[in-house]
Amino acid sequence: MTRVRVRSDALSAASGRLGEGADDLRRAGAALGAALARCRSPGLDPGALVAWWRVETDGLRLAGPAGLWGLALGLDALATRLSVAARAYAQVEDAVAATMAGVRAGADLGARGGYLGEGGAAVSVRPVPAAAGVAPLAGPADLVALGDGLHGGRVRVVEVDDGAGGSAWVVAVPGTQEWSPRAGVNPFDLTSDVGAVTGDATLAAAGVTAALEVAWAAAGGRARHRDDPVLLVGHSQGGILAAALAADPGFRVGHRVTHLVTTGSPVGAFAVPASVRVLSVEHADDPVPTLDLSPNPARASWLTLRVGAGPPVDVGRHALAGYVTTVRAAEGAPRGTVSGLGAWEASAGTFLHRPVRSVHEVVVERGWQNPPT
Known part of the structure; x- marks a missing residue:
């Protein structure tokens, strides 16, 4: 039997997926905010204003009192939380790897004194x-x-x-x-x-x-x-x-x-x-x-x-x-x-x-x- 890799990639993979999800949410929130800003810009004709009013009304009904603007901000806030979780997962993974390396180093040191060794x-x-x-x-x-x-x-x-x-x-x-x-x-x-x-x-x-x-x-x-x-x-x-x-x-x-x-x-x-x-x-x-x-x-x-x-x-x-x-x-x-x-x-x-x-x-x-x- 050879030495095998024991570093887990589970948390690192989860970290990557969370980071990607955060980026997607951040982009979606920014796009929604930009679209809302364009709809509210001056120079819209009456028909567009009526359409916008309908959008705002539907937004209040679907997204709550904050409407679509609140939804856009919520997406950005969720993205921030996911980014924080992703960094935490990566740090835990690094800490586990360091712990395993420490255990191995301790065992090698102990083997020199006749403990935990098969030499x-x-x-x-x-x-x-x-x-x-x-x-x-x-x-x-x-x-x-x-x-x-x-x-x-x-x-x-x-x-x-x-x-x-x-x-x-x-x-x-x-x-x-x-x-x-x-x-x-x-x-x-x-x-x-x-x-x-x-x-x-x-x-x-x-x-x-x-x-x-x-x-x-x-x-x-x-x-x-x-x-x-x-x-x-x-x-x-x-x-x-x-x-x-x-x-x-x-x-x-x-x-x-x-x-x-x-x-x-x-x-x-x-x-x-x-x-x-x-x-x-x-x-x-x-x-x-x-x-x-x-x-x-x-x-x-x-x-x-x-x-x-x-x-x-x-x-x-x-x-x-x-x-x-x-x-x-x-x-x-x-x-x-x-x-x-x-x-x-x-x-x-x-x-x-x-x-x-x-x-x-x-x-x-x-x-x-x-x-x-």
Whole structure:
């Protein structure tokens, strides 16, 4: 995995659109004001004055007591407010980028002291028996639930029949399992949290890639490998790593990522291409999804379900089980109640309601030639 860009362009794009809208409104207000001034200029014949009176009367009726002059001034005032909002959005975007750069610099400094660094380490993967079988995946909640039981650095890969004689692959990535600031054997830790959220390559992400390769090798001749569709799903850090892989052009060269599911993950700053259909679920009172200070992109290929009313903050709402419950409730709601969810499920038909061909679990570990002291 290579370092990926984590600067969000969402606010910058919104800033540009607001600026353009402000300019359009300002031009419209100026044009209306100029037209009104010409109509009121001396030398108009009686017929024109009658026509103008009708315009003024209609303006009072449609635009209120201030009439069309008030409307022209209102357009200019609205344009000014939009311009102020545009500048604020751009400043916030710059502040987020500066914050991310500061986090990365702090992590680099900490690595020199033996903290939050993976220097000298390599990734290893070890296939282990699957803890349990997997039934056909009926919906997004079943995808999210695949993250349950992935203790000890396990990654789960599920092969399903794609309905066309080939295979599709669901890769479940675990969340943070170790909280020590010193990197240990289990790479799903605080070191990977900091590295992944700032766009750095991590051994945890490399291990996820290796786990998929192990599953492909075990499938033998059934797998088309590079042509097979891949869905990445993760909770918390697992979602960060999954989004980082989906945003990594180097990973996508050898893996056809078509879908991404994240729960409780700060992923708005990752440049996931529009070719990947994303479903992000966030509890409004879970503080973790907002740690990147960036809103998720507002586009057709990225569906964000933000559930709840927001503060007060409740760290208990970050638990995987709670997100499984939330997604299952969204699935069970009357059709059309959760806007966009039905369309996302339809797009993921290659992975859902398909026979399961195999389940693979791989333990991902860090190893050092010269272990850190």
